[in-house]
Amino acid sequence: MSKVTRATQALTKAGIAFSIHTYDYDPDADSIGLQAAQALGEPPNRVLKTLMAEVDGKPVCVIVPSDREVSMKKLAAAFGGKSAQMMKPANAERSSGYKVGGISPFGQMRKVRTAIEETALAADYVYVNGGQRGLQIRLVPGDAKAALEATAAALVA
Template identity: 45%
Template sequence: MTPAISQLKKQKIEFSIHEYEHDRDCSNFGEEAAQKLNFDPAGVFKTLLVSDDKQFFVAIVPVTGTLNLKRAAAALKVKKLRMADAKEAERLTGYLIGGISPIGQKKSLVTCIDQSAQAFEKIYVSGGQRGLDIGLAPRDLGLACRNANFADIGERK
């Protein structure tokens, strides 16, 4: 059981668990999850950490796109953002890259979810380790992430 699953159970949030065999040679974790679990990739979301050099934030966007740093900065009400490096992300979340869940992180960070998530009944995010995804309603993800806000922060590929 991961911290993400523990937190969802504690909050009594309905979710599903989806496991798959992670390929060690694969570095595109979200797309691998979508493919191996046979999910619509637009409904599978990746967890990214960003910083304005004063504080860190979580940005959640579809694996089919990228994060638009300017729109994310506006949504988070900061001047400018940069991507956090891998060591920072792992230290702050307590998870390894490729298995960073937006839920149950070591430190509770302000979170923004791409508004495209709201078009789905259920979306999928990392469950806290490589090869493990959690499915839940976007609204419930927002609650699990300490009332995250939704904004147009994603960039379609």
């Protein structure tokens, strides 16, 4: 597995400190994020999942703890929209340039508006996907927010 991805390159270019952690990705896991948390020996609220969604038909990136679900109403409100829905997997892959299970908020093919669950910002560190299945990046959540120019909002149901 390569430990250099568009995500790690974007963080390096931005001058953001991070470390790389690998685990055995299970494509049959009920929840990829929860499986990653268990494999890393971390609580699920520290391992954030990256989801691609649409608000009023426009693509957005959403980062929430792996043990929580996104509230579509709260997501739409975070971007000043009326409605939100999850993106179909094929569209998420096309928009982000990453495979589902390996979607990182960093280094996506197209820059999209991003929101991060505000409670995640209280942690000393979090993990986000590094751009490959089985590759996680550990970093300070405030650094992730700054690098992504993300909106912090209450996003979970």
